[in-house]
Amino acid sequence: MAKQTLTPEVTVSKAQARRYLVAYHRLAPPRKLAGKAGALEYVRQVNCIQYDPINVVGHNPHLVLQSRVRNYKPRMLDELLYTDRSLVDGFDKVMSIYPTEDWPFFSGYRTRMGDRYKKASSTQKATKLLDWVRNEVKTRGPLSSLELEDDTKMDWWLANSARAARIALDILFYSGELVVHHRVGTRRYFEYTHRTLDKKLVTKADPHGDIEAYREWHVLRRIQSLGMARPVGNDHWVGVNRKGSLLPAFARLLGREEIARVAVEGLPKQEFYVPRAQLAALQAPARRGKAQAAFIAPLDNFLWDRTLIEQVFDFYYRWEVYVPEPKRQYGYYVLPVLYGDELIARLDPGFLRDSKTFLIKGWWWQPGAPRKDEAAVAALAECVRAFANYLGAEDVALGVNVKKDATLKEVLKHL
Numbered sequence: 001m002a003k004q005t006l007t008p009e010v011t012v013s014k015a016q017a018r019r020y021l022v023a024y025h026r027l028a029p030p031r032k033l034a035g036k037a038g039a040l041e042y043v044r045q046v047n048c049i050q051y052d053p054i055n056v057v058g059h060n061p062h063l064v065l066q067s068r069v070r071n072y073k074p075r076m077l078d079e080l081l082y083t084d085r086s087l088v089d090g091f092d093k094v095m096s097i098y099p100t101e102d103w104p105f106f107s108g109y110r111t112r113m114g115d116r117y118k119k120a121s122s123t124q125k126a127t128k129l130l131d132w133v134r135n136e137v138k139t140r141g142p143l144s145s146l147e148l149e150d151d152t153k154m155d156w157w158l159a160n161s162a163r164a165a166r167i168a169l170d171i172l173f174y175s176g177e178l179v180v181h182h183r184v185g186t187r188r189y190f191e192y193t194h195r196t197l198d199k200k201l202v203t204k205a206d207p208h209g210d211i212e213a214y215r216e217w218h219v220l221r222r223i224q225s226l227g228m229a230r231p232v233g234n235d236h237w238v239g240v241n242r243k244g245s246l247l248p249a250f251a252r253l254l255g256r257e258e259i260a261r262v263a264v265e266g267l268p269k270q271e272f273y274v275p276r277a278q279l280a281a282l283q284a285p286a287r288r289g290k291a292q293a294a295f296i297a298p299l300d301n302f303l304w305d306r307t308l309i310e311q312v313f314d315f316y317y318r319w320e321v322y323v324p325e326p327k328r329q330y331g332y333y334v335l336p337v338l339y340g341d342e343l344i345a346r347l348d349p350g351f352l353r354d355s356k357t358f359l360i361k362g363w364w365w366q367p368g369a370p371r372k373d374e375a376a377v378a379a380l381a382e383c384v385r386a387f388a389n390y391l392g393a394e395d396v397a398l399g400v401n402v403k404k405d406a407t408l409k410e411v412l413k414h415l
Contacts, residue, residue: 008263008272012282017228017264017272017312018341020282024227025302027338028287030294031070031386038069039076040086040099046225048098050299051089053186054321056333057349057358057391061097063297063335066390073390082182085197089180089188093225093239093304100197107176107206108214114175125154126167133168134177142181142189145169212249215240219249220258220275225301228262228282228308229273236304267311290375291340293383295347298335315343315366331362337383339376344369350399351391358384358393363402371407380407381414 012020022028026042033042042065043049052060058074066072080087081097088100091113117123118130129150137143145166156162169190172178181191194202208214218240223229226236231246240246250273253259260276274282296302298319303309310316317336320328331348338344348362370376388396396415402408 007261009260010279010283011263011265013265014267014312015286015341016282016284019286020274020278020284021227021302021312022338022341023281023284023287024278025300026068027294027296027302028341029289029292030067030338030383031072031292033069035069036076036080036084039065039072040080042068043087043097044099046227046301047102047221048092048096048225049301050093051095051097052299054333055186057351057387059186060297060299062390063295064300066387067294067296067300067338071386071389078183081180088197091174091239093222093236100201103197103201104204104207105214105217108208108211109218110174110176114171114177117171117174122155122157123167123171125152125164126171129164129168130172133165133172137178137190137192142191143169144184144187144189146187216249216252219246220253223253223259223273224275226304226308227274227278227301230305230308231271231273233305233307235306264312270311272308291379293337293339293376293379295349295383295387296336296338296343298333303336309343313343317343317346330364334362337380339370339379342366342369344376348399349387351393352397356392356394358388358391358396359399360384360397360402360408361399363405363408365407377407377410378414380411384411385415 019028025046026033033039049061049064057063058066061077062072062074065077069076081089085100087097088103090096090098090106091109092098118127129152133148136148140147145163148165148169150163150165152164153161154164154167156167169178173180173190176193178190179193179196180188181196182189208217222237222240229236231250237246250259254261257276259273260279262272262274262282264270264272303317306317315336320330320334321332330346333349335347335349336343337347344366346364347360350359350361351357352359365371384396396412398405398408398412
């Protein structure tokens with residue numbers, strides 16, 4: 001970066017950074033947004049939320065929204081995606097959900113992705129089926145891979161062996177010819193994009209002049225998704241930093257005063273950037289009001305940069321889904337627990353569907369967490385009630401490993 005951009009415009013304390021990030025991600029307080037409009041408002045603010053097929057207590061997008069939207073139910077997101085068409089399944093940070101009006105901005109991205117898969121030697125069995133698949137969707141309407149009667153198998157990096165017809169559908173999806181029309185569970189049904197989305201949107205020209213303009217747009221978009229970003233790391237830049245350094249794009253965004261460089265006390269070797277419009281919010285004084293609690297999704301935008309979370313919140317979090325069980329420190333699908341602007345615990349949740357019971361299988365307190373604080377107990381009880389309502393649970397129970405936790409027993413008494 002140019003030398004004049006190295007001096008931060010403002011320096012804030014860790015406490016200010018925590019307050020800002022919690023507020024930016026609509027968690028101060030949690031569950032304040034209302035209905036489908038509230039869910040759409042949050043997605044539009046952070047540009048996308050990450051999709052993941054694992055379902056322990058709901059898929060990741062639903063877990064993201066239940067902590068922001070009061071009385072959230074999964075049908076709200078389903079309607080926004082597949083009835084209202086206000087949101088679309090697509091690629092941003094891997095498979096994601098983003099506002100439909102952003103469709104033209106990913107035009108070049110989809111073209112490059114589709115071309116890459118069509119030209120790859122590993123996909124030739126699938127590319128031979130593309131015209132047939134196109135015709136099947138054209139004549140039969142929305143289809144999943146199950147409806148395509150061709151059992152040709154091929155090697156595929158995601159599944160070792162896969163049906164070529166399924167990969168052909170994916171290639172047409174990657175390139176934007178097809179879009180996810182609806183889902184049944186996690187199974188996607190594909191339809192032609194021009195028969196699903198608004199025609200004016202689908203035919204709109206790529207607004208980016210060249211790939212560098214697109215790259216700058218996507219870097220700024222990702223900074224907005226995070227609220228505060230470091231120009232290093234991997235997970236939070238997936239889909240943006242395919243090749244080369246991010247620094248030139250950061251420098252140009254700084255030069256146009258679209259972002260601002262800030263410092264956080266106690267972290268002298270780190271660079272942080274926020275959307276320039278958020279500088280006032282970053283420096284805002286602490287707000288009054290009682291702290292509330294929320295359970296945070298493992299792939300929540302708030303947690304995308306886990307190194308930043310560790311540095312600013314003093315909370316080490318790793319998703320252990322892919323960690324072999326003997327090596328897990330906590331559990332398979334652990335959710336961080338937010339109270340006010342502090343991460344105070346980890347929850348290992350379960351849902352016993354037969355008895356409609358929200359089960360707290362595991363709970364690990366952070367050192368110094370307010371375990372005997374009446375306000376914290378009341379906030380956690382409200383959080384548990386809200387989460388049980390989201391699940392459709394009629395009862396809440398403590399697992400064998402936490403039955404003796406005095407604070408959790410007190411929480412359940414408040415339900």
